[in-house]
């Protein structure tokens with residue numbers, strides 16, 4: 212197991228489309244385990260291949276409540292096969308856009324079909340945070356980020372704030388050196 216570096220914007224890999232996985236090899240299994248470990252270590256609830264620099268259709272998620280049992284999910288080639296008409300608005304964040312949050316409207320429930328790490332086809336119909344997480348992570352595989360859904364003004368403010376945070380962190384690191 213290993214903690215992988217998480218790419219941040221403006222890395223162009225985050226804007227590219229990920230390729231389907233033809234066979235779930237040992238290498239893919241290892242990648243899924245490493246991604247899950249990375250997600251937990253960075254306190255994320257989901258992570259997509261693009262975010263660790265791998266343009267393959269792989270996603271990990273755990274959207275369980277903090278006081279509930281963990282619900283780690285590893286998905287290969289996930290596809291949304293049904294979505295509710297009902298929509299839900301949630302304040303989202305992303306490990307690739309650190310400490311920036313914005314309201315995004317998505318389908319309240321979805322059904323996802325994917326291949327699990329044993330090569331078996333699975334289906335899961337869900338709502339709440341997991342439904343939001345699935346839509347957010349599947350967007351990553353298409354090169355879409357949650358900031359693509361916010362207004363240009365709000366987006367500009369978020370990017371500015373992100374730059375400011377990075378500058379401050381770099382200055383603090385320079386002082387320590």
Ligand code: NI
Pocket residue numbers: 304305306307347351
């Ligand atoms: Ni994200």
